[in-house]
Amino acid sequence: MYVEWRKMERNGLKWAQESVLPLWERTQRFRIYSPWLIPGPVQTAPYITALLTSIRNRRGLIDDVPAAVKVRVEKQRVVYGHHTFAILLEESALRYRIGGTDVMAGQLGYLLSAMAFPSVSIGIIPQDADRSALWPVEGFFLYDDRTVNVELVSAHLTVVQRHELAMYAQTFSELAEIAVHGPAARAIINAAIEALE
Numbered sequence: 001m002y003v004e005w006r007k008m009e010r011n012g013l014k015w016a017q018e019s020v021l022p023l024w025e026r027t028q029r030f031r032i033y034s035p036w037l038i039p040g041p042v043q044t045a046p047y048i049t050a051l052l053t054s055i056r057n058r059r060g061l062i063d064d065v066p067a068a069v070k071v072r073v074e075k076q077r078v079v080y081g082h083h084t085f086a087i088l089l090e091e092s093a094l095r096y097r098i099g100g101t102d103v104m105a106g107q108l109g110y111l112l113s114a115m116a117f118p119s120v121s122i123g124i125i126p127q128d129a130d131r132s133a134l135w136p137v138e139g140f141f142l143y144d145d146r147t148v149n150v151e152l153v154s155a156h157l158t159v160v161q162r163h164e165l166a167m168y169a170q171t172f173s174e175l176a177e178i179a180v181h182g183p184a185a186r187a188i189i190n191a192a193i194e195a196l197e
Contacts, residue, residue, distance in 0.1 A: 001158040008156055009061055013052050013068035017075065023143055024078050031142040031172045035090040037098070038107055039141070040072060041079050042087065042114040042122070047107040048072050050099025085120045088175050090136055091127040094192035101196050108193045112186060123179030124188045134174045142168050 009016045032039045038047060052065045052072075079085060094111075097104050115122050125136075141149045148159040148168045159165065180188070 001160075002155050003158070004155045005059060009055075009059065012062045012064040013056060014064045014071055017068050017071040021071075021075060023147065024075055027078075027143040028083055029144050030083060030085045030087075031169070032085065032140075033088045033137070033172055033175055034093050034139040035136045036093050036096060036139065038089070038093060038111060039087060039139075041076055041085055042111055042120065043072070043076075044103075044107050044110045045069055045073050046103045047099055050103055054098075079114075079117060079119060081119075083119060086123075086172075086176070087120065088123045088125060088172065088179050090125050091188055091192075094124070094189060095195070097196075105193060105196050108189055108196075112189055115186065121181065122185060123176060123181045124185040125175060125179045126188060129178045131178075134171070134178070137171060137175075140168055142172060145169065 008019070030041065032041070037051070040048075043051075048069045049065060052068050055061070056063060056065055094108060098107070111122065114120050138150050138152075142165070143149070145165055146160070148165060150157040150159065159168065179185075
C-alpha cells in the first residue's frame with residue numbers, strides 16, 4: 001500500500017505517530033535497517049524534535065511537533081517490553097548531523113547505552129566494508145514476517161506480499177553479515193562522537 005505523506009499527516013504529526021502504535025505493540029521481532037538516520041526506537045527526544053521540525057517545515061504541516069515528540073518517545077516503551085530489536089545502521093547514519101553537534105553527541109551517546117539493553121542488538125556497517133555483493137538500499141522496518149514499511153520522499157510504502165517480505169528478510173540477513181557488533185560497533189560510534197568535537 002502506497003500512502004502519500006500529505007494524506008497520512010493531514011491531521012498532524014502527532015496523529016501520524018499514533019497511527020503506528022498498534023503495529024509497534026503487536027510486533028514481537030523488529031528488524032530495522034537505516035542508511036541515513038538513527039531509527040525511532042533508539043532516538044532521543046532532541047533528535048526526534050529536530051527530525052519532526054524539519055518534516056513540519058518541509059511539508060508545511062501544522063505545528064504539533066511537541067505533542068508528536070511526546071507520542072514518539074512514549075512509543076519507545078516497547079523497547080523495554082517483550083519485543084526484540086535488531087538494528088543495522090550504515091556508518092554514515094552516525095555522521096549526518098541532525099539537530100547540530102550537541103543533539104548528535106547526545107544521540108550517539110544514547111545509542112551506546114541502548115546497545116546494553118537486553119532486547120536490542122545494534123550492528124554498524126562500516127564505511128569501508130566491501131559492498132561488492134550488496135550496496136546500501138532503502139531504509140526499512142520489518143515487523144515480524146508480516147509487514148515492511150519504507151519511507152519515501154513523497155509517501156509511506158507498506159509491503160505485505162510474501163515474496164517481497166522474503167526479499168527484505170534476505171536483504172537484512174545479508175546486511176547483517178557485513179555489519180560489526182559489540183566492541184567493533186562501539187568503536188565506530190565513539191569515533192563518530194569524537195568527530196563532532
